[in-house]
Amino acid sequence: MTADERMALMTEAFAARYGHPPTLWTRAPGRVDLMGSHTDYNHGFILTMTIDRDTWFAARPRADRTVRVASLDMGGESTFSLDAVNTDHDQRWANYVRGMASVMQEAGYTLAGVDALIHTTVPVSAGLSSSAALEMAAGRMFEAVAGLAIDPVQLAVFGQRAENNFVGVNCGILDQYTSAVGQAGSALLLDARTITSQNVPLTPDIRVVICDTRTKRELAGSEYGRRRAQCEEGARALAAFYPGITHLRDVNLAQFEARAGELEPEVARRCRFIVEENARVAAFATALSAGDRSAMSDLCAASFAGARDLYAITSCEMQVMLAAMLAAPGCIAARQAGAGFGGCMAAFVEAGSETAFAAQVAPAYQAATGIEPHIYPVVASAGAGRVE
């Protein structure tokens, strides 16, 4: 669908629902992480990029303090007053929008009522941050309707707060930051402690290809929380030997190894993964910029092995997919993405080989699992903002 077709589709649905056409538009992209799994809540580093799949809001300000929001993809509608923003137990997707309104008001902004319609091309529950895209596009809409000007980093922090405190997901800053700050044509080297990033230009001769296993492990949410708690436990234990450390980001591999034996074995495995993964991020950014294919391949292989053996966030389907990716034409490197536990993975593929790559990976994965995967290249698109 072209942008014009999408706008026409949304305009028609908006007018049918609300009786008049929309007057303003916002959008925010999903993301894929290129290196740095679960490092964000450990105050570490991530190489991350936006993708060219995004969530759009068509909107029209209202004269009162009511927010009506409908989703073309989910089919439902949710209505609330800005004077009492509560949880919607039926239209759960709406809580990302409600959460943004709640958090922005708590921060002191005066918002205004709006009729809104959402349409997204970010796959939901696939590990590509459809919720962050929804939050960031909603935030930009509330900003526009109320005539505000909010810094992208601040918007990302609001999104994380909405997710942590309103929706109840204890995520880090990665998803919202990428969606808010990302730039076309660049990856971001994010420091999750200082919440700052450097652009890492992407080379046109290497393509990022999403390989969606189209599976999701049931316990993904609770397992995520357990990993996080284990990291915190490890950091607390290590602080007894290294005063001043607050997060695993503060520990280097030599320091970790000197004290790993003092940790409970499973906690030690989780912590080792984070310490090693964190060190891989800068190395991978350098390798990608230099087009150093052999270093990229080694770093991704180590990242996946750690995700499998130490952090335990891979699945059978992910292992089948990895093997299919690595065997396919043009594949330089491949690894997990997002939180793991199923969902999408990322391959780095020689430009020009994307079609041959997908043509080999899809049947190989399907033959082994019985599941038809989704395989498609992505490019970094602009971060959240107005659609002009």
Ligand code: GLA
């Ligand atoms: C999810 C979370 C992020 C991050 C990743 C893993 O996407 O929302 O904050 O922790 O998992 O890197």
